[in-house]
Amino acid sequence: MKIGEIAKAAGVTTSRIRFYERRGIIAPAVRGENGYRDYPEELIAILRFIEQAQSLGFSLKEIAGVEIAEGEHPISCDEAIQLLSKKLTAVDAIIAEAKARERRIKALIGELQERKAQG
Amino acid sequence: MKIGEIAKAAGVTTSRIRFYERRGIIAPAVRGENGYRDYPEELIAILRFIEQAQSLGFSLKEIAGVEIAEGEHPISCDEAIQLLSKKLTAVDAIIAEAKARERRIKALIGELQERKAQG
DNA sequence: ATAGGGTTTGAACTTAGGTTCAAGGTCAAG
DNA sequence: CTTGACCTTGAACCTAAGTTCAAACCCTAT
Numbered sequence: 446m447k448i449g450e451i452a453k454a455a456g457v458t459t460s461r462i463r464f465y466e467r468r469g470i471i472a473p474a475v476r477g478e479n480g481y482r483d484y485p486e487e488l489i490a491i492l493r494f495i496e497q498a499q500s501l502g503f504s505l506k507e508i509a510g511v512e513i514a515e516g517e518h519p520i521s522c523d524e525a526i527q528l529l530s531k532k533l534t535a536v537d538a539i540i541a542e543a544k545a546r547e548r549r550i551k552a553l554i555g556e557l558q559e560r561k562a563q564g
Numbered sequence: 565m566k567i568g569e570i571a572k573a574a575g576v577t578t579s580r581i582r583f584y585e586r587r588g589i590i591a592p593a594v595r596g597e598n599g600y601r602d603y604p605e606e607l608i609a610i611l612r613f614i615e616q617a618q619s620l621g622f623s624l625k626e627i628a629g630v631e632i633a634e635g636e637h638p639i640s641c642d643e644a645i646q647l648l649s650k651k652l653t654a655v656d657a658i659i660a661e662a663k664a665r666e667r668r669i670k671a672l673i674g675e676l677q678e679r680k681a682q683g
Numbered sequence: 684a685t686a687g688g689g690t691t692t693g694a695a696c697t698t699a700g701g702t703t704c705a706a707g708g709t710c711a712a713g
Numbered sequence: 714c715t716t717g718a719c720c721t722t723g724a725a726c727c728t729a730a731g732t733t734c735a736a737a738c739c740c741t742a743t
Contacts, residue, residue: 449689459690464731479739481690501672502665505730526676533669536662543659546621550652553620557645568719578720583701598709600720624700684743691738697731708721713714 448474451484455492462492470495470509502532567593570603574611581611589614589628621651 452459465471471491474482491512498508511520511528520528571578584590590610593601610631617627630639630647639647 447689458732460732461730463691468730479690481739499730500665501669522676522680526673526680529669529673529676533666533673536666536669540659540662540666543655543662546619547652547655547659550620550648550655554645554648554652557641557648561641561645566720577702579702580700582721587700598720600709618700686743687741689739689741692736694734696733698729701727703726704724706722709719711716711718713716 446484446486446488448482448484451486451488451492455489457492457496465495465505468505468509470505470512501529502536503528565603565605565607567601567603570605570607570611574608576611576615584611584614584624587624587628589624589631620648621655622647 446454448459448462452462462471466473471488474484477483495505495508495512498511499505507528565573567578567581571581581590585592590607593603596602614624614627614631617630618624626647
């Protein structure tokens with residue numbers, strides 16, 4: 446498949462695919478006679494996997510590590526659980542931080558409303 | 565006060581203060597004979613205000629808007645409540661998103677543990 | 684053969700919030 | 714009078730995840 450076809454199939458832009466290649470997140474494409482990139486259908490699943498991982502909060506750097514591991518020797522179930530657990534901890538920290546922010550903002554609003562009503 | 569003094573007093577770097585000036589977040593400093601920036605003590609409070617606002621989730625762009633308003637005609641209590649309420653909504657959205665992520669990650673971990681135990 | 688669409692490359696641009704650097708000017712102390 | 718600490722400027726650099734651009738090449742349909 447040509448880059449435009451696979452991009453459409455996976456729902457990403459062609460520039461993004463080239464970018465992933467530059468960054469080593471996906472393997473360099475096989476080239477046709479004309480120099481065009483030629484992709485196997487399996488890349489569609491990989492691109493979708495990348496999107497999924499990103500939406501869970503994994504950076505491309507983190508994803509690249511897994512992808513490379515996939516190339517060499519696929520990531521094990523235990524390793525996947527490890528990675529997800531670590532990310533879960535990070536996400537929990539983000540939630541806690543955001544909640545703290547929320548509390549502070551609410552407190553400030555309360556203060557200002559007091560001031561408006563009384564002072 | 566010289567830039568180094570005020571930076572130390574406010575707990576920020578001198579480069580940050582110059583950066584804020586470049587961006588129009590704080591007013592251009594008055595200059596002494598030697599060309600050195602000369603700051604009034606009030607800037608300490610302003611710098612602390614900026615840090616506070618940032619830690620509540622306001623961007624420098626948003627803060628700049630308020631600062632400019634402060635220069636011209638101070639922001640009203642009602643306006644402050646408005647801004648904070650809007651930010652509260654944004655923070656709530658971030659929390660909701662992060663929680664959704666958390667749920668998805670937990671679900672995935674659960675799936676993988678099932679697979680490990682059974683499959 | 685020519686217009687259009689798709690592809691190639693490398694390089695520059697984007698947002699955010701700064702930091703770091705180089706080259707030079709200033710000031711107080713010893 | 715020189716050393717060291719501070720100040721000045723503009724410009725480049727940083728992370729993240731791409732996008733956009735220019736100039737050129739390829740392919741297909743008319």
